[in-house]
Amino acid sequence: MLAATSARESWSAYLILSLYLASMIVITIISRRKASTLSSFYLSNRGIGGWMSAFAYGTTYFSAVVFIGYAGRFGMTMGLGASWIGLANAVIGALLAWIILAKRTRTMTRNLNTSTMPEFFERRYSNKYIKLYSSIIIFIFLIPYSTSVYQGLGYIIEAIFKVPFEWCVVIMAVVTATYLFVGGYFAEALSDFIQGIIMILGVILMLAFMFSSEQVMGSEGLKRLMENGYGFFPSFVSQTGGKLIDTPGFNLIIMVILTSFGIWALPQSIHKFHTVKDNAAIKKGTIISCLFALIIGGGAYLNGGLARLFYPTGAPNGTTDLVVPGMLNEAGFNPALLGLIGVLVLSASMSTLSALSLTSASTVSIDVYKGYIKPRASENNVKLLMRILCIVAILISAVLSIMKVDAIVTLMSLSWGTIAGCFIGPYIYGLYSKKATAAGALASITASLVITLTLVLVFGFTESEAGASFGAVLKKGVSRSPLIGVIAMISSMVITPIVSLFTKKPDEKVIELAFVDQKLAEKND
Numbered sequence: 272m273l274a275a276t277s278a279r280e281s282w283s284a285y286l287i288l289s290l291y292l293a294s295m296i297v298i299t300i301i302s303r304r305k306a307s308t309l310s311s312f313y314l315s316n317r318g319i320g321g322w323m324s325a326f327a328y329g330t331t332y333f334s335a336v337v338f339i340g341y342a343g344r345f346g347m348t349m350g351l352g353a354s355w356i357g358l359a360n361a362v363i364g365a366l367l368a369w370i371i372l373a374k375r376t377r378t379m380t381r382n383l384n385t386s387t388m389p390e391f392f393e394r395r396y397s398n399k400y401i402k403l404y405s406s407i408i409i410f411i412f413l414i415p416y417s418t419s420v421y422q423g424l425g426y427i428i429e430a431i432f433k434v435p436f437e438w439c440v441v442i443m444a445v446v447t448a449t450y451l452f453v454g455g456y457f458a459e460a461l462s463d464f465i466q467g468i469i470m471i472l473g474v475i476l477m478l479a480f481m482f483s484s485e486q487v488m489g490s491e492g493l494k495r496l497m498e499n500g501y502g503f504f505p506s507f508v509s510q511t512g513g514k515l516i517d518t519p520g521f522n523l524i525i526m527v528i529l530t531s532f533g534i535w536a537l538p539q540s541i542h543k544f545h546t547v548k549d550n551a552a553i554k555k556g557t558i559i560s561c562l563f564a565l566i567i568g569g570g571a572y573l574n575g576g577l578a579r580l581f582y583p584t585g586a587p588n589g590t591t592d593l594v595v596p597g598m599l600n601e602a603g604f605n606p607a608l609l610g611l612i613g614v615l616v617l618s619a620s621m622s623t624l625s626a627l628s629l630t631s632a633s634t635v636s637i638d639v640y641k642g643y644i645k646p647r648a649s650e651n652n653v654k655l656l657m658r659i660l661c662i663v664a665i666l667i668s669a670v671l672s673i674m675k676v677d678a679i680v681t682l683m684s685l686s687w688g689t690i691a692g693c694f695i696g697p698y699i700y701g702l703y704s705k706k707a708t709a710a711g712a713l714a715s716i717t718a719s720l721v722i723t724l725t726l727v728l729v730f731g732f733t734e735s736e737a738g739a740s741f742g743a744v745l746k747k748g749v750s751r752s753p754l755i756g757v758i759a760m761i762s763s764m765v766i767t768p769i770v771s772l773f774t775k776k777p778d779e780k781v782i783e784l785a786f787v788d789q790k791l792a793e794k795n796d
Contacts, residue, residue, distance in 0.1 A: 284610025291614045319546045321555030326467035327460045328543040329563035334420045334623035342575025343594030349519045350501020351576040357568035363531035365564040369557035375702040376544035388538040389638040395701045396709035397778045406638040416686035417627045417668030424620040430596035431613035444669040447624050448662045466618030473615025474570035484602040486580045501579045528757045533691035539626040632660035688756015692719035696767030705782050711771030719759040726755045
């Protein structure tokens with residue numbers, strides 16, 4: 272962890288943190304009148320501009336998991352090669368995602384009058400069961416995602432501001448819950464815009480000072496990394512004599528696919544396309560989100576790629592979760608810069624947490640409560656329930672993170688891979704193919720869940736020592752979550768169209784409404 276500094280030396284770091292928290296309070300006050308209706312609370316009346324939409328998408332994409340968990344782990348194993356993940360995230364996860372999905376999502380969800388992904392599935396496929404099915408999956412698997420974000424955030428804030436891990440989590444949970452409860456999505460989008468600016472400034476300064484440190488010394492450090500086998504092109508040969516799936520090169524490919532294509536089917540990211548104002552905003556958001564992802568994602572992984580210059584023999588205390596906090600200590604950053612970096616990670620995490628919490632709350636309040644339990648519930652009741660559930664989701668994730676149930680990367684990969692594996696086929700084919708059926712979508716979701724559970728057990732039993740406990744077997748299997756997630760995503764893209772070929776065709780009236788002259792709708796903007 273970072274070396275202790277005196278209160279006098281750290282005043283600048285605490286000042287930066289205080290200013291950040293004060294800005295969140297101001298956002299809460301400003302946005303409280305922007306959430307008077309259910310539509311304004313969850314969708315901000317579908318009127319968010321290009322800059323705010325792009326920053327909301329980007330800040331939801333990158334969190335403490337990337338800066339602390341992914342950057343540290345893959346920087347240690349892949350070296351500078353981890354930077355390819357950030358580049359792929361910018362090109363595939365941001366640029367192509369906006370080009371391929373944004374207009375279609377915005378137009379079709381308006382045509383069908385839907386506000387959530389489960390609601391979209393229900394009306395696009397004319398099947399009421401798929402909404403409940405997908406709602407349960409989203410709520411369950413977004414919890415470990417949020418937990419992983421809290422864990423990464425807690426480690427870095429504890430390291431920089433010397434606040435105990437548990438209190439870090441509690442304080443950030445309270446702040447996030449407050450502005451989200453009061454202001455809804457507008458508060459989230461406005462805070463994301465401010466937090467995005469902080470992230471850009473923080474990443475640029477972090478890299479500048481990291482490259483000037485005595486451990487790196489600019490191009491000299493890059494040269495040493497490449498000479499020691501940690502350059503930009505990871506090896507496909509295992510250093511320990513293991514299997515292909517254990518090599519840095521193979522894992523790089525898996526992580527590029529998981530993190531770059533998986534974002535295409537995560538409900539908290541797709542939600543941004545529901546709320547974007549018009550096609551002019553989409554065009555602007557496409558470019559801005561790509562540049563934002565290139566700076567933030569590329570910068571985070573490049574920073575992690577320098578890890579072997581600081582820890583040539585392995586991660587400190589045997590855990591990669593502490594690699595990046597340790598690097599900041601070894602580089603000798605001054606308190607003010609450490610404070611800015613702390614707020615950088617805090618900004619990235621709070622934006623992601625608010626998006627995850629709002630998505631979890633909406634799927635229960637809109638899709639389950641209003642959709643099945645009380646269809647005639649008033650908007651005010653649904654909005655109140657959504658606000659309460661935002662707090663509940665935050666509370667559950669915070670408690671689990673304090674318990675430190677598992678490693679950051681494992682939790683993140685399990686959630687990301689499972690949700691993306693279940694929904695990527697039904698969502699993309701639902702947008703583009705008139706022949707995609709409810710049976711195809713349900714088969715895809717079910718198959719992805721079965722594949723995930725089966726492979727966790729298969730990897731767990733085959734890679735565990737004889738006589739290992741079931742808990743140890745399960746933990747071993749879950750550690751393969753990135754690979755399992757990619758397999759589930761591929762199966763979803765294959766199963767959805769194949770099953771659709773042999774099952775009942777979708778309702779023609781629904782298809783006509785969903786696909787109503789997209790080009791005309793776009794021109795009318």
